[in-house]
Amino acid sequence: MEAIEQYAWVVWLALIAIFLVVEMVSGELTFLMLGIGAIFGIGSGLLGAPLWLQVIVAAAAAVALLVFLRPPLLRRLNRSADPKTFNVDALVGLPGVVTETVTSMSGRVKLANGDSWSARVHGERSLAPQTPIAVESIQGATAFVVIRTLEES
Structure with a gap:
């Protein structure tokens, strides 16, 4: 010991x-x-x-x-960590407008940042051109969108 x-x-x-x-x-x-x-x-x-x-x-x-x-x-x-999101994470919630009718199979939207994305909606609905939308999620090169309400504007 x-x-x-x-x-x-x-x-x-x-x-x-x-x-x-x-x-x-x-x-x-x-x-x-x-x-x-x-x-x-x-x-x-x-x-x-x-x-x-x-x-x-x-x-x-x-x-x-x-x-x-x-x-x-x-x-x-x-504390110095950047709270901003980048790349496709930054697109979630971004507003935009439908440029070509969006269905569950195809469509096109123009986002507020100027990017044009292929888009789809969940379900059997379709969104006509000029419909205000918001990005719900990004999967690959496709934005899944929802109709933007007045509160989100």
């Missing part, structure tokens, strides 16, 4: 290295907090604490960091 306590710092360094490598792969800050907790563990060992106390200090520090430091750091990191 004395040999284990004497070389506990090697185990702490290995844990710190493992946690930091895993953190670089995952990027979610969990393993960074565990690595910092391990730093507290090795620090308490250098101050002469027994192994059982080193483990308690490391665990307490890691839990405290996970609970109190990680959430605000994640919020700060994600």
Whole structure:
């Protein structure tokens, strides 16, 4: 047992290295907090604490960091994330107008962004030209559309 306590710092360094490598792969800050907790563990060992106390200090520090430091750091990191949608995701909900009669099999619409899309509707209905529409979903190169109501305008 004395040999284990004497070389506990090697185990702490290995844990710190493992946690930091895993953190670089995952990027979610969990393993960074565990690595910092391990730093507290090795620090308490250098101050002469027994192994059982080193483990308690490391665990307490890691839990405290996970609970109190990680959430605000994640919020700060994600704050700059762009909330805009791109590509076909940006077309969902976009208004437009029917240019060629839209049925469950074929049709054409012109969207508010100027794009012209092949379009379909769900069911057995058809939409006449000049009918205001909104994009419900995109499947491949086809826009599935619904009639746009006044509230959506």
